Amino acid sequence: MPGYALQRLAQAIIVMMVISVMVFAGVHAVGNPIDVLISPDATQAIREQAIRAYGLDQPLWRQYLDFLGRLARGDFGRSFLYNMPVLDLIASRLPATLELTLAAVIGATALGVPLGIYAGYRPSSILSRAIMAASILGFSVPTFWIGLVLIFVFAVNLGWLPAGGRGATVSVLGVEWSFLTLDGLRHLLLPALNLSLFKFAMMVRLARAGTRELMLTDTIKFARAAGESEWTILSRHVLRLIAIPIVTVFGLEFGSTLAFAVVTETIFSWPGVGKLIIDSISSLDRPVMVAYLMLVALLFIVINLLVDLAYAALDPRLRAQHA
Amino acid sequence: MTGEAPLSAFWLEFRRNRVALAALGVVATVLLVALLAPLIAPQDPYDLSRLRLTDARRPPGFIGSGGYVHWLGTDAQGRDLLSAILYGLRISIQMGLIAGAIAFTIGATLGAFAAFRGGWVEALIMRVVDLQLSFPAILLALVLAALLGQGKWQLIAALVAAQYAYFARTAHGAASAERAKDYVEAALSTPLPTPRVVMRHILPNCLPPLIVVATVQVANSIALEATLSFLGLGLPVSEPSLGMLIANGFQFMLSGRYWISIYPGLALIILIVAINLVGDQIRDQLNPRLRR
Numbered sequence: 001m002p003g004y005a006l007q008r009l010a011q012a013i014i015v016m017m018v019i020s021v022m023v024f025a026g027v028h029a030v031g032n033p034i035d036v037l038i039s040p041d042a043t044q045a046i047r048e049q050a051i052r053a054y055g056l057d058q059p060l061w062r063q064y065l066d067f068l069g070r071l072a073r074g075d076f077g078r079s080f081l082y083n084m085p086v087l088d089l090i091a092s093r094l095p096a097t098l099e100l101t102l103a104a105v106i107g108a109t110a111l112g113v114p115l116g117i118y119a120g121y122r123p124s125s126i127l128s129r130a131i132m133a134a135s136i137l138g139f140s141v142p143t144f145w146i147g148l149v150l151i152f153v154f155a156v157n158l159g160w161l162p163a164g165g166r167g168a169t170v171s172v173l174g175v176e177w178s179f180l181t182l183d184g185l186r187h188l189l190l191p192a193l194n195l196s197l198f199k200f201a202m203m204v205r206l207a208r209a210g211t212r213e214l215m216l217t218d219t220i221k222f223a224r225a226a227g228e229s230e231w232t233i234l235s236r237h238v239l240r241l242i243a244i245p246i247v248t249v250f251g252l253e254f255g256s257t258l259a260f261a262v263v264t265e266t267i268f269s270w271p272g273v274g275k276l277i278i279d280s281i282s283s284l285d286r287p288v289m290v291a292y293l294m295l296v297a298l299l300f301i302v303i304n305l306l307v308d309l310a311y312a313a314l315d316p317r318l319r320a321q322h323a
Numbered sequence: 324m325t326g327e328a329p330l331s332a333f334w335l336e337f338r339r340n341r342v343a344l345a346a347l348g349v350v351a352t353v354l355l356v357a358l359l360a361p362l363i364a365p366q367d368p369y370d371l372s373r374l375r376l377t378d379a380r381r382p383p384g385f386i387g388s389g390g391y392v393h394w395l396g397t398d399a400q401g402r403d404l405l406s407a408i409l410y411g412l413r414i415s416i417q418m419g420l421i422a423g424a425i426a427f428t429i430g431a432t433l434g435a436f437a438a439f440r441g442g443w444v445e446a447l448i449m450r451v452v453d454l455q456l457s458f459p460a461i462l463l464a465l466v467l468a469a470l471l472g473q474g475k476w477q478l479i480a481a482l483v484a485a486q487y488a489y490f491a492r493t494a495h496g497a498a499s500a501e502r503a504k505d506y507v508e509a510a511l512s513t514p515l516p517t518p519r520v521v522m523r524h525i526l527p528n529c530l531p532p533l534i535v536v537a538t539v540q541v542a543n544s545i546a547l548e549a550t551l552s553f554l555g556l557g558l559p560v561s562e563p564s565l566g567m568l569i570a571n572g573f574q575f576m577l578s579g580r581y582w583i584s585i586y587p588g589l590a591l592i593i594l595i596v597a598i599n600l601v602g603d604q605i606r607d608q609l610n611p612r613l614r615r
């Protein structure tokens with residue numbers, strides 16, 4: 001087992017290195033950031049000074065080695081556009097994205113699991129069919145279009161909720177949070193709803209499939225024979241038994257929800273990391289792009305590593321193979 | 324299924340699901356309408372000499388200076404929205420089909436090759452594929468579209484890179500199963516070259532699961548292309564797909580001119596949902612576990 005863990009860790013590090021080279025080389029292929037940074041009618045002297053200041057005069061491999069060296073020291077460079085350390089910039093935007101993502105994933109689970117259990121418990125009722133139809137729509141309809149419709153209906157037409165922005169925030173331990181103020185909650189509702197639809201559809205399907213299978217098992221027959229009420233059976237036995245795959249997916253999907261937040265944040269002008277990366281792509285803010293991509297890659301590699309190790313620990317066949 | 328005519332038996336079973344049949348009808352109609360767009364669209368939306376700014380941003384049903392009714396209204400340039408949607412569908416479908424076909428070819432070849440070659444080549448290819456599958460396709464496409472720059476072929480490359488892994492995984496699974504069968508052993512023992520055995524004997528037997536993946540992935544690439552175009556990372560302005568029409572209308576949404584964004588979106592959704600419904604039915608029919 002320790003050997004297997006070490007082997008996977010080494011693989012993860014190699015993958016991370018390969019990604020860092022690809023990201024770095026790719027980002028440098030996009031375009032010359034100096035054209036964006038200074039006005040076209042700046043003098044040649046100013047231009048050269050700026051190129052030197054940002055290290056753009058060095059050969060690519062040299063820039064890459066410098067970049068690796070800085071990474072090792074936890075320094076991702078300075079944003080060209082905001083003129084502040086990239087790590088600070090991302091850290092300042094992260095709470096907004098985390099708050100949005102968590103609200104979406106928790107909301108999707110809290111609503112999707114009970115509805116899915118119901119759809120699995122009474123598969124042929126009209127309500128179950130409606131729930132399943134909604135989940136097909138949640139899978140098929142592009143997130144960004146749903147976002148537009150939500151803005152049009154609730155912000156423009158009805159005027160109940162704001163169309164964008166984060167609203168008032170409260171500072172807790174030096175971090176700004178929206179969900180602690182009423183105004184912030186009002187701003188959070190639409191984007192969170194938008195982001196949660198896909199996860200909601202998935203939770204419904206998972207819970208329904210699990211419940212349908214479970215209802216046919218001996219566990220449920222014995223529980224019924226013991227005279228337990230249907231409510232007890234569903235809330236005690238079914239919920240507990242379908243919880244394992246749901247928790248797994250919950251963890252895995254958290255990462256992909258962070259990625260999807262790019263779209264939602266752009267539509268609702270939510271000042272999170274996703275909006276930051278879209279803005280930095282359009283303005284060729286290289287250090288921000290590189291740092292964001294590296295952090296996301298790291299996040300996914302760590303999640304994958306943990307999943308692999310957890311499976312290895314849980315599956316005796318894998319354990320024997322690497323003993 | 325009868326042995327003689329599997330295709331017609333397949334069709335007979337498909338016909339029994341009315342929802343899937345209706346969805347297939349919708350897909351066929353949309354394809355036909357998109358193909359015939361230049362003939363049936365009321366206006367050539369990209370002939371600048373025909374556009375009048377006085378017709379701009381009019382609601383559905385407005386009778387424009389051209390003398391005909393704009394059933395779905397007009398956009399910011401005074402373009403008939405129905406015509407713009409028909410032309411947009413052409414571009415969106417074209418992107419989905421091209422990206423899907425290339426991803427299919429690359430992915431299926433890679434998966435079958437890996438299954439056949441075995442050893443460290445298989446391990447390396449499938450490790451890369453699995454790693455890619457764990458990344459969200461949208462993020463991958465977003466990054467690539469940003470890195471490669473704007474353009475039709477750059478976008479197709481981004482879509483292919485984000486989707487080939489699904490085909491590779493499926494082809495690898497199917498080809499591994501086929502490989503163990505006796506007929507493959509028999510074919511390999513003849514002096515036929517191995518690539519020929521793979522192409523002629525193994526791949527055709529792996530087709531059913533690949534076709535299911537292909538339907539879903541074409542729908543996915545259409546949605547992905549629309550999302551990228553909406554974010555401004557997709558097609559250039561000269562190729563206005565549905566995603567770009569939606570993006571162009573977004574700024575007018577706040578002033579209540581919903582139709583510029585909503586109708587292209589509806590067209591997109593009808594197409595995607597219909598393709599997915601057809602794909603679901605094909606999947607159910609090909610799934611041996613659901614057969615009695």
